[in-house]
Amino acid sequence: MNIGDELRSVVRGAVLAAGDDGFEQARRPWNLAVEQPVRAVVEAADADDVAALVRHARLAGLTVTTQPNGHGASGDVDDVILLRTGRLDELVIRPQERRARAGAGVSWGRVQQAASRHALTGLAGSSPVVSVTGYTLGGGLSWFSRKHGFAASSVRAFAVVDADGARARVDADSDPDLFWALRGGGGDFAIVTAVEFDLHPAPALYGGRMLWPGDKARDVLAAYREITADAPEELTAWYDLLRFPGAPPMVAVDVTFLGSQGDAERLLRPLDKIDGGLSDSRAMMAVADLPAITAEPTDPGAGRSRAELLTGLGPDVADVLLERPIDPLLSVQLRHLGGALVRPSDTAAGHLAEPYALYLFGLSPTPEAGAAVTERQRELSTSLLAHTSGRKPYTFLGQGERAASAFTGATLARLRDLKHARDPHGVFRSNFPVLA
Helix, strand or coil, X not given: CCHHHHHHCCCCCEEEECCCCCHHHHCCCCECCCCCCCCEEEECCCHHHHHHHHHHHHHHCCCEEEECCCCCCCCCCCCCEEEECCCCCCEEEECCCCEEEEECCCEHHHHHHHHHCCCEECCCCCCCCCEHHHHHHCCCXXXXXXXXXXXXXXXXXXXXXXXXXXXXXXXXXCCHHHHHHHCCCCCCCCEEEEEEEECEECCCCEEEEEEEEHHHHHHHHHHHHHHHHCCCCCEEEEEEEECCCCXXXXXXXXXXXXXXXXXXXXXXXXXXXXXXXXEECCEECCHHHHHHCCCCCCCCECEEEEEEEECCCCHHHHXXXXXXXXXXXXXXXXXXXXXXXXXXXXCCCCCCCCCEEEEEEEECCCHHHHHHHHHHHHHHHHHCHHHECCCCCHHHCCCCCCHHHHCCHHHHXXXXXXXXXXXXXXXXXXXXXXXX
16 A cells, blocks of 8 residues: 555545645745645644544554744655644634634634734734744744743643644643643644734734845844834834845834834934935734734745844944845844743743844745855854854744754753653654754
């Protein structure tokens, strides 16, 4: 019996193996620059299907990797079974409790649309099509993390399938070690079929993008540094050097503020003093409209990213970022961290002492373009070596990087011990395995 027929005898959901019509499309992640040489793709019908697949994999010596859509795909999936969880699409909002339950296939866009009706928000990032589960397993850096911490910190329970194929509800009381690991340690320890998490009040939200020509980049960076030096936790600001295909260089500042327009405008006054602006979309807004700020693509595409954590934003850092055009990169982004992210955390995501994250992104429609993007990212990271901590947020790890870069030594050792204890036969493989 071939692998496809073998799996079809186990699960009720769709199964595609090499040679089947649609297999090539099904195995592709959202990031089309990443190859996924998997043995087969299973689209689970429900959580029971997930459990049946895991029990079979355990007995047959197979390995399963889980992706709703593959935003965080690393390509480390040789000969594994790719589990798609898009059909696990349950979403329940309990506004009186400020709590949500989202199946493993639910996107942040759906959550925010539903929560917004009750003046509540989840700790979503910039993309509406990223899954709640995958994002949260990696920690989850949100627009509102300065106020509320990593998205993982707001989790109250997980519905999981363990390495023996048993279903369970995991929380701080029932299984504190696994609960700790799943909140930011990745998907190496169990398959999460649903997550329950706190929603946070958002009765007033101000946000938008200010955009200038590229020759204003140094002035904008100086104002950004001034604003973020003592910004309240309710204010989040991202600085972006942009080079869109066919367009001249530009610089932007993207902001959100959990509060009134008047208070936000007072805090952002240094930016208003910079003339020559091309556009300004800042206004009071609904939580559901957050994706409009950065207007990231929602369709699959090919790209390469790299992230660093900066220990400061002094003149030397500015000189490296601004000394020449960012080409062939599309974006060089600074994200202000701090606030709640600095405080101790009882999650595997831990805390971030560094005040800024640097995120470098470029399109890679061809291998040659991808190589050029990777080299430019390497140049910038190398030039900033004295100003980076060496750690990377798990949620920002890119192709070729290792989970060890995301954790302290003690956290990594604890995660590895748990992996050996809970999945000794290697049934699960996350995008960035803790044992690699």
